[in-house]
Amino acid sequence: MTGLLVVVGVLAAGTVIGFVLRGREGAVRSGQQRGELPARVAEALGPGVTLVQISTTFCAPCRHTRARLSALADKRADLSHVDIDVTNQPEIAETLGVLRTPTTIAYTSAGDEILRVSGLPETNRLLTALQPHLSEH
Amino acid sequence: MSTSQQIDPRGPRFAAGITTVVLAVVLITSWWPLLAAQAVVFAAGALFGLRFSPYGTLYRVAVQPRLGPPAEREDEAPPRFAQAVGLVFAVVGVLGYASGSTTLGIVATAAALLAAFLNVAFNFCLGCEAYLLLKRLGPSASSQTT
8 A cells, every 4th residue: 555655656746846847948047156167167168158068978968959059059159069078077067066967057258157057958048048148149 | 978879769768668667566566576577677778788678679679660760869878877777776675675674665666666757758867867966976886987
């Protein structure tokens, strides 16, 4: 009897968690400053806005995110994209406060965090949120 | 990463469906030998790849021919890592049930059920996306290799 209740409870909780995760997928959160950037990130910053994607080898949506963001960056001179695989350098993720991959963090050329996105970013939502920092319209 | 095998992404999701049913039966019946069998399935998927696990084989033989070729292929590393996470929970669950610590058995099996259910119902690979979280909680496994 206990087992049956546990099954029902897990499936109910799983359904709620699933919808919450789906709702948060691609949501844009405003950035917060976290002290000094890891060297690997600081050296990747370009002249405009840089989208720093944090990935691991064990992450399927990371590949889709990489394809989408690099295509976006290719079309715009004021936006660049870099994908950092932290599978073997988790200290980078820890410094940046990233627990889930993919997480994409947008930085200004000065290294200030503008925003971050968990999961596969939606191009239009991302561009709208970045608008004040972009030179092309 | 690019050297890794590319697989039909519907395969792991199909396997997660069977896993969900198996783990639910384990919880309802407390029949831990079934959980031990599921642990062997997880081990096969983690060690040899999902195509060679029993559920993966069933998918290739019985399901994929009816569905046709996949629209795209995925890297095998993420679901394979998730199988290893499932293996850890299944082994802890078996140890719990078999040693009389039923609560431990139930908790471990319930955690594995949650992950399998999220995979089949929402196509969300908990083990894959939370790799960094798992690594921070248990740094022993991979820090030795680096």
